[in-house]
Amino acid sequence: KQEVTQIPAALSVPEGENLVLNCSFTDSAIYNLQWFRQDPGKGLTSLLLIQSSQREQTSGRLNASLDKSSGRSTLYIAASQPGDSATYLCAVSNNAGNMLTFGGGTRLMVKP
Amino acid sequence: NAGVMQNPRHLVRRRGQEARLRCSPMKGHSHVYWYRQLPEEGLKFMVYLQKENIIDESGMPKERFSAEFPKEGPSILRIQQVVRGDSAAYFCASSPLDRSPYGYTFGSGTRLTVV
Numbered sequence: 001k002q003e004v005t006q007i008p009a010a011l012s013v014p015e016g017e018n019l020v021l022n023c024s025f026t027d028s029a030i031y032n033l034q035w036f037r038q039d040p041g042k043g044l045t046s047l048l049l050i051q052s053s054q055r056e057q058t059s060g061r062l063n064a065s066l067d068k069s070s071g072r073s074t075l076y077i078a079a080s081q082p083g084d085s086a087t088y089l090c091a092v093s094n095n096a097g098n099m100l101t102f103g104g105g106t107r108l109m110v111k112p
Numbered sequence: 113n114a115g116v117m118q119n120p121r122h123l124v125r126r127r128g129q130e131a132r133l134r135c136s137p138m139k140g141h142s143h144v145y146w147y148r149q150l151p152e153e154g155l156k157f158m159v160y161l162q163k164e165n166i167i168d169e170s171g172m173p174k175e176r177f178s179a180e181f182p183k184e185g186p187s188i189l190r191i192q193q194v195v196r197g198d199s200a201a202y203f204c205a206s207s208p209l210d211r212s213p214y215g216y217t218f219g220s221g222t223r224l225t226v227v
Contacts, residue, residue: 034215043203043220044155089155093216098168099145099157100205100216 002027006090006103014111015082021075021106023090028068034100035064035075036089044089048075080110116141116206116219117186124225131191131198133222137206144187145216146179149201161187194226 003026013019023033032051036044048057048064050073056065063076077084087107091100117136125131137144146158148171157171161181172179176194181187191198201223205216 032215036218041223044218046215046217049215091155098143098160099171100147100155101157102147102155104154 002101004103010107012109019077023073025071029095031093033092038087082110118219125194133189134186135204136186141206143207145205147203199226
């Protein structure tokens with residue numbers, strides 16, 4: 001059974017810092033991995049999608065890497081801003097099924 | 113393209129009533145997935161449907177919960193005789209294919225409160 005863990009659970013940083021959010025998964029037989037952002041009381045916004053054959057994806061100040069063999073992904077946020085404050089969720093889609101397995105999320109607070 | 117539409121956004125039900133949550137997938141998407149987010153917990157898969165078929169319901173509670181995706185109209189998640197523990201945010205996602213290489217698009221969710 002796939003398990004996804006995100007570390008840290010919460011993070012508070014001053015504006016301008018570069019951040020690394022970590023995601024690990026127990027079953028390396030994944031189809032793809034997706035990073036989402038969730039604002040309080042809101043839905044999920046897809047940030048980056050990495051196919052199992054890829055090693056990284058970039059969008060603006062965000063960069064996500066994938067090391068499938070070691071079961072790890074990182075989300076790098078450059079020059080953080082208060083507007084980046086949200087919960088960041090990592091989710092993997094297995095080859096064996098169609099569902100996403102989510103991590104518990106990292107709650108990020110960027111202070112002005 | 114209006115994205116994945118869920119309604120209502122908020123739903124309040126008394127214990128014992130029925131809750132019906134609706135999800136309209138993105139245009140061109142024929143695969144729908146329901147997830148539940150309990151307070152202070154992560155999202156958990158409930159059920160995966162294609163038009164008129166339930167493909168995987170391994171995450172659905174065995175009683176009181178059912179889902180459908182008819183040929184016409186939205187997907188419906190139905191919770192009968194709701195209890196306080198059903199209070200949660202219910203999210204729907206859609207994709208154009210199974211095991212979508214494009215990932216999944218989520219709706220804004222329905223927040224169910226059972227009083």
